[in-house]
Amino acid sequence: MRQIWLAACLLLAVPAVLGAEPAGSEATDWMGVGGASAELVPEPVFGGRVMLYRAGQPGAEPVVLVHGLGKAGARDWAKLIPPLAERYEVYALDLPGFGLSDKGNHLYSPANLARALDALLAERVSRPVALIGHSMGGAVALAYAAAYPRGVRRLIVVDAAGVLHPSVYSEFLARALAERGLGADAPWLEVVTRAIQAQAENLPTGSRIALHLPAVRQRLLRGDPAAIAALALVEHDFSNALRAIRAPTLVVWGSDDRIAPLRTGQALAAVIPGARLVVIAGTGHVPQLEMPERFAGLVLDELGGRLDAKPYALPQAALQGGRVGRCSGERGAQFSGDFEELVLRGCAGVEVTGARIGRLVAAHSEARIVNSLVLDSTSVEAAGVRFEPKGAVAAANRGADTVTLRLSVSEIARGNAPPRTVHDIVHLAPGQKLEGSGPGKKRPR
Numbered sequence: 001m002r003q004i005w006l007a008a009c010l011l012l013a014v015p016a017v018l019g020a021e022p023a024g025s026e027a028t029d030w031m032g033v034g035g036a037s038a039e040l041v042p043e044p045v046f047g048g049r050v051m052l053y054r055a056g057q058p059g060a061e062p063v064v065l066v067h068g069l070g071k072a073g074a075r076d077w078a079k080l081i082p083p084l085a086e087r088y089e090v091y092a093l094d095l096p097g098f099g100l101s102d103k104g105n106h107l108y109s110p111a112n113l114a115r116a117l118d119a120l121l122a123e124r125v126s127r128p129v130a131l132i133g134h135s136m137g138g139a140v141a142l143a144y145a146a147a148y149p150r151g152v153r154r155l156i157v158v159d160a161a162g163v164l165h166p167s168v169y170s171e172f173l174a175r176a177l178a179e180r181g182l183g184a185d186a187p188w189l190e191v192v193t194r195a196i197q198a199q200a201e202n203l204p205t206g207s208r209i210a211l212h213l214p215a216v217r218q219r220l221l222r223g224d225p226a227a228i229a230a231l232a233l234v235e236h237d238f239s240n241a242l243r244a245i246r247a248p249t250l251v252v253w254g255s256d257d258r259i260a261p262l263r264t265g266q267a268l269a270a271v272i273p274g275a276r277l278v279v280i281a282g283t284g285h286v287p288q289l290e291m292p293e294r295f296a297g298l299v300l301d302e303l304g305g306r307l308d309a310k311p312y313a314l315p316q317a318a319l320q321g322g323r324v325g326r327c328s329g330e331r332g333a334q335f336s337g338d339f340e341e342l343v344l345r346g347c348a349g350v351e352v353t354g355a356r357i358g359r360l361v362a363a364h365s366e367a368r369i370v371n372s373l374v375l376d377s378t379s380v381e382a383a384g385v386r387f388e389p390k391g392a393v394a395a396a397n398r399g400a401d402t403v404t405l406r407l408s409v410s411e412i413a414r415g416n417a418p419p420r421t422v423h424d425i426v427h428l429a430p431g432q433k434l435e436g437s438g439p440g441k442k443r444p445r
Contacts, residue, residue, distance in 0.1 A: 035054070035055060035056060035057070035058065035085075036053070036054065036055040036085070037053070037054045037055075038051060038052070038053045038054075039051075039052055040052075040100070040101075041120065043096060043116050043119050043120055044116075044119050045096070045112055045115045045116040045119060046096045046097070046102070046104065046106045046108075046112070046116060048096060048101065048102030048103075048104065049101065049102050050093055050094065050095070050096055050101045050102070050116070050120060051073070051074070051093065051094040051099055051100040051101050052091065052092075052093045052120065053074055053081075053090075053091070053092045053093065054089070054090065054091055055081050055082075055084075055085040055090045055092075056081075056084065056085035056086070056087075056088050056089045056090040057085070057086075057087065057088065057089055058089055059089065060087065060088050060089045061087075061088050061089065061127075061130065061153075061303075062088065062089045062090075062091060062125045062127070062129040062130070063084055063088045063089070063090050063091070063129065063130045063131075063132065063303065064090075064091045064092075064117075064121065064125075064129045064130070064131050064132070065077045065080070065081070065090065065091070065092040065093075065132050065133075065137075066093070066095065066117065066131070066132065066133040066134070066137030066138075066140050066141050066144075067092070067094070067095065067098070067099075067134060067135075067136075067137045068134045068135025068136045068137045068138070068159075068161065069098075069135055069136040069161065069226060069229060069230060069233075070098075070226075071098070071099070072099070073093075073094035073095070073098045073099020073100065073101070074092040074093060074094050074099060075099070076134055076137075076286070076288065076289070077092050077134075077288065079288060079289060079292035079296070080288050080292065080295065080296055080299065083296045083300065084296070084299070084300075087300070087303075088130070088303070091121075091124070091125070091129075093117075093120065095108075095113055095116070095117075095137070095140070096108065096113065096116050096225075097225030097226075097228075097229065098225065098226075103225050104223070104225070105214050105217050105218050105223030105228075106225070106228070107211055107212060107217075107228065107232060108225050108228050108229040108232060109211070109229075109232040109233075109236060110136075110139045110140050110142070110143040110162075110232065110233060110236050111143050111147070111236070113140045113143070113229075114140055114143040114144035114147055114148070115147075117140065117144055118144065118147075118148050118151065121151065127153075128150065128151055128152055128153035129151060129152060129153060130152075130153055130154040130155075130156070130303055131144060131145060131152050131154070131155050131156070131247075132155075132156040132158065132299065133156075133157055133158065133160070134158040134159060134160075134286070134288065135158070135159055135160060135161045135259075135260065135285065135286075136160075136161050136162070136229060136230075136233055138157040138158055138159065138160025138161070139160050139161060139162045139163065139233055139236065139238070141155060141156075141157055141160075142155075142157060142160065142163075142238060142241060142242065142245070142268075143236075143238075143241060145245045145247055145249075146240075146241035146242070146244040146245050147241075149244070149245070149246050149247065152247040153247065154247055154248050154249075154250075154302070154303060155245065155247045155248070155249040155250070156249075156250045156252060156299060156302060157249065157250070157251050157252070157265075157268060158252045158253075158287065158288065159252070159253055159254055159257050159259070159260050159265070159285050159286070159287065160251075160260060160264060160265070160268065161233060161259065161260045161264075162233040162234050162236060162238075162264075163238055163264050163267060163268060163408070163409060164261070164263070164264055164267065164383055164408040164409075165406055165407065165408040165423055165424070165425065166234045166235065168383070168406050168408055211228070211231060211232055211235065237409075237423045238409055238423075239409045239410075239411070239421035239422070239423045240421055242268065242271040242272050242409055243271060243272070243273070243411075243421075245272050245273065245275075246273065248274065249269075249272045249274065249275040249276070250275070250276050250277075250278065250302050250307065250309065251265045251268050251269045251272075251275055251276065251277045251278070251312075252265075252278050252279075252280065252287065252295075252298065253265035253277070253278075253279050253280070253287075254279075254280055254283035254284045254285060254286075254287045254290070255279050255280060255281045255282060255283060256282065256283060256284045257283075257284050257285045258284060258285065259284075259285040260285060262279065263368065263370045263383055264383070265277055265279070266312070266353065266370040266371050266383070266384065267370055267371070267383035267384030267408060267409055268384070269312035269313065269371070269384075270312060270313045270314075270370065270371035270383075270384035270385075271313070271384045271409050274311050274313075275311065275312055275313070276307075276309035276310060276311055276312055277309070277312040278298060278307075278309055280294060280295065280298070312371065313371060314354055314355075314356060314371060314372065316386075316388075317356070319338045319339075319340060319356055319358055320338045321338055321340075322340045323337070323338060323339050323340060324339065324340055324341045324342075324343070325339045325341070325342040325343070326342075326343045326344075326345075327343070327344045327345070327347040327350060327365070328345050328346060328347070329345070329346045329347065330347050330350075331347065331348045331349050332348075332349045332350075332351070333347055333349075333350050333351075334350075334351045334352075334353070335350070335351070335352045335353075335355055336352070336353050336354045336355050337354070337355060337356075338355070338356045338357075339355060339356070339357045339358065340358045340359070341357075341358060341359045341360075341361070342355070342357050342359070342360045342361070343361045343362075344360075344361070344362040344363070344365040344367060345362075345363045345364065345365065346363070346364050346365060347362075347365040347366070347367070348365065348366045349366060349368075350365060350366065350367035350368070351367075351368055351370075352367055352368065352369040352370070352372055353369075353370050353371060353372070354370075354371050354372065355369075355372040356372065357372065363399060364401075368382075368383070369382040369383070369385050370382075370383050370384055370385070371384055371385070372385050372386075382405065382406070382407050382408065382410050383407075383408040383409065383410065384408070384409055384410065385407075385410040385411075386410065386411055386412075386413065386419070387410065387411070387412040387413065387422075388413045389412070389413070392435055393433045393434070393435060394412045394433075394434045394435065395426075395428065395433065395434040396428070396432070396433040396434070397428035397429065397430055397431065397432050397433075398431075399430060400430055401430065402427055402428065402429050402430070403427070403428040404425065404426070404427055404428075405425070405426040405427075405428065405434065406425055407422045407423060407424055407425075407426060408423060409421070409423055410422045410423070
């Protein structure tokens with residue numbers, strides 16, 4: 001069970017260790033905005049009361065703001081609410097377990113928080129809302145948009161936490177923490193990073209079940225809502241939910257986010273149908289507080305249908321040009337575009353983004369792939385990737401060593417059958433294959 005504690009503590013420790021701005025720490029009070037109010041209202045999912053804030057024009061188009069993990073709650077939005085309130089009816093809330101809302105030893109999962117949000121809105125809003133979620137609130141907004149598609153007119157997701165496979169996310173956070181403590185060039189950096197990632201890879205299935213047991217939550221997580229929400233977030237599989245979202249979606253990310261990696265935003269924009277991605281240069285995990293005017297202008301343009309941003313995902317089309325890409329003994333090589341074949345030999349830190357690849361071969365290499373169409377055989381971390389095998393095999397290990405595939409919210413095409421979603425760690429022994437055809441295929445071990 002120590003792995004459960006490690007995963008939750010790792011996520012919770014990041015803002016403090018990295019020196020991220022405490023959300024809402026310098027926020028101004030929006031209660032002076034015309035028509036603003038705050039009240040504790042009952043909600044049936046967790047059986048407590050939620051602090052609900054309103055501001056703006058009664059009867060105008062509704063905008064709902066969902067905050068991230070932390071003590072500030074709805075104060076995360078303090079600098080956005082005044083400009084929004086000039087044109088819209090704005091609702092913000094302290095999610096159950098956070099801010100001034102009631103707290104308890106409950107399962108604060110994205111799905112349950114989305115249910116609580118729906119219960120609050122059902123009694124107060126009679127038409128679809130524009131839903132904006134940040135960090136953990138971005139995950140809640142994604143879960144809500146998938147579960148209640150008729151309730152969302154437009155969706156804006158800001159630096160959402162989670163989404164990637166826990167192993168991948170833990171590796172990112174572990175590296176950031178290790179760099180902070182040891183230095184980017186420390187000889188032990190890779191050892192520390194891999195040790196923490198190995199812990200995340202070996203999280204037992206029972207850890208997910210444990211989240212549903214109040215006594216276990218109390219013993220291991222002290223019944224703390226933030227710890228419970230953090231672990232529930234990284235354990236949630238969004239693979240099917242993301243593809244079910246139908247609302248026009250904008251994904252917004254800070255270019256320098258050290259809490260939620262940019263490739264999370266790229267994966268979201270690649271998987272959600274028609275989604276667009278905007279990266280705000282020079283901001284970190286909380287762009288609405290770091291560059292409030294730039295952020296507010298972006299949001300207002302999106303809500304008003306004025307934002308000029310094209311869908312991020314690659315269109316499914318035949319390869320063009322017959323290009324061959326190669327990497328030999330390099331670190332940090334980058335590839336994008338169409339490749340008939342991409343060969344990586346002895347390469348580390350390879351980034352493949354926005355690529356269509358006929359055949360990908362990797363030997364003693366590490367690669368991250370985002371928003372791409374692949375594959376024949378490789379050893380990679382893939383997020384928001386679509387595999388389109390020519391036959392029944394999506395990947396094969398033709399080498400002498402075991403290959404590890406870390407697959408986040410990806411899918412494998414299966415001819416005329418529905419694609420198979422893959423959000424898992426797959427270990428391929430020499431000669432072993434990852435099958436892409438047939439329903440319910442188990443991952444090879």
